[in-house]
Amino acid sequence: MRVTQGTFSFLPDLTDQQIASQIEYCLGNGWAVSLEYTDDPHPRNAFWEMFGHPMFDIRDAAGVMTEVNACRKTFPNHYIKVNAFDATRGRESLRLSFIINRPAAEPGFNLVREEGPGRSVRYTTRAYATERPEGERY
């Protein structure tokens, strides 16, 4: 099951050139681009690991793309996303975030039912991938 998180996630995977163009757009707006990766696809997993520092002083997408390629080489089977942080006063938050790398096979989620008091049932989801420990999931 294809994980859809962040911008463009319902589109086919972006090509390198499209990624570079998006990064160029972010840099043109003065946003700082950073990379994050994880192997826990749960939608509530808000804390991904950072890959390197946020790139505050880069002028051209080619600089970010070297980092993107380095990250993909290190984590070929992880989810990797590009974040663009807007440091404008009063905004100081992410403006754009999109996934640029995902595992070859995404096994999807298991629906877990929990019996509550009375006859109530609580539902939650659990990624099949997280049955194994971190780093061995994909």
Place this chain on the structure above:
Amino acid sequence: MNAKVEPMSSPPDGVPAAQTGDEPLDLEVAYRDSHVGEVLDSLDRELVGLAPVKGRIRDIAALLLIDKLRRAVGLSSGPPALHMSFTGNPGTGKTTVAMRMAEILHRLGYVRKGHLIAVTRDDLVGQYIGHTAPKTREVLKRAMGGVLFIDEAYYLYRPENERDYGQEAIEILLQVMENQRDDLVVILAGYKDRMETFFRSNPGLSSRVAHHIDFPDYTPEELLAIARLMLERMQYQLSAPADEALREYIERRRVQPHFANARSIRNALDRARLRQASRLFERRVGAISRQELQTIEESDIRASRVLRGERP
């Protein structure tokens, strides 16, 4: 995709769409559209002397413009090699010209952003094992889309210490110079003789540097013209005797050790400004006219150690 985003492969502004026929291309239009003439003119206007350097830059600009036209009609010649080496004595304008070069390359669409990152050995080479590669990559990342200016590049290679990390920086640099020629242009700068030794001991680097430009020393007349230009920019003027004193100063300073061409002149002028300020400050009585505030007198220059005949 967002409408504002242009694909990166789109031709730079000013390139006519691909033509296959034999219709003539207007070189004049391409030249005007690239606005490269303005940069060349300002180079001529604002930089004194340096005739061979300006000639070479004009040649390179012409080559790039023609290359752009050739690509427009579908003649392929491969991306031109643009890495350069600037050699010359201190203060001959290597950094200044590098900045203009970045601008010219940007106008012609050979670098995308046209900024200049000036670095020295310290910015590229680390202190311990494993420190150099990330440091060099960091600098290269910042320079992408622009020009990387490595001042005193020969310090990267220290043959006397075989475990020096400089070699590692050179290797990473070489790799990027070769593989990402579209992304950045590297300019190596330094003194002529030491750069030659450096290139001899790093043939890989030498063969990837297409343009070797040598910066000649300035003649006394050129130095005087530079001094006048600097003063004009700082909104000062020389009185007639001060002009004569400055000419004498330049004659004497040139033959002394540690003479750094335009940089020495700038320092001398800064010291003259100091003396002028303290001369006006000492006097203090009466009103000071605008004229006095902007005039450097003979005494301000004559007070220099060089003209008083002392050792510098």
